[in-house]
Amino acid sequence: MGAAAVGLNCSVGPDQLAAVARTMKQAAKIPVIVKPNAGMPVIDPRGRAHYNMKPESFAISMMRLVEAGADLVGGCCGTTPEYIRALCRNLKQMRKS
Numbered sequence: 001m002g003a004a005a006v007g008l009n010c011s012v013g014p015d016q017l018a019a020v021a022r023t024m025k026q027a028a029k030i031p032v033i034v035k036p037n038a039g040m041p042v043i044d045p046r047g048r049a050h051y052n053m054k055p056e057s058f059a060i061s062m063m064r065l066v067e068a069g070a071d072l073v074g075g076c077c078g079t080t081p082e083y084i085r086a087l088c089r090n091l092k093q094m095r096k097s
Helices: 018-027 055-068 081-096
Strands: 006-009 032-035 041-043 049-051
16 A cells, blocks of 8 residues: 555553564564553553553563564653663664574
8 A cells, every 4th residue: 555664653562562563564565663652551640641661671572572573663652762772782682692
């Protein structure tokens, strides 16, 4: 249909997306992008979302998504540069293996 890539972002954390990423990769003939939240948000009494997944847990879960077929990875709600740095460290380690 002319798309350059397909993907998923937001909604849940990376620990819940491996099966979805795998299924998308099997069906797609284009790159699969995955940019999840830093876990499921907890909403405080003022209506603000708080994400409890730590950067290293996020990065470890993201490696499972890469193994499931994600071509491009990143983060959405609740992630910060610290999360992306942890993800980059794990990706570099994966390349060395």
